[in-house]
Amino acid sequence: MPETSYSFGEGLLTRVSLSLSEETAAEVERERRGRILDEYLADYARRNGPVSAEEQQRAGQLFDEVCSGEECRVAD
Incomplete structure (x- = not known):
């Protein structure tokens, strides 16, 4: 089966719930x-x-x- 290539903002998504330290969450962001x-x-x-x-x-x-608040939303 050929591998499918996705562009930014495309593809399959899986929701994952994690608990991260504030420091780790800030680095991920x-x-x-x-x-x-x-x-x-x-x-x-x-x-x-x-x-x-x-x-x-x-x-x-x-x-x-633009992304200085708690959440930065970028349009798909």
Whole structure:
């Protein structure tokens, strides 16, 4: 059976419930947000050309401002 390739935000999902320390949960959230931003910047670069280091830094700052609350929701 061939392996199916999924894009960001696609594919099969399984809900998992875990209890994490606040420190671990914060690190998981930072990693998740970093991956979302990296995926967005890679997609943007594929469609529009290279993104400079300054633009990447500014995108990170804007992303942090938008996601500064307890939860950061990114549209699928």
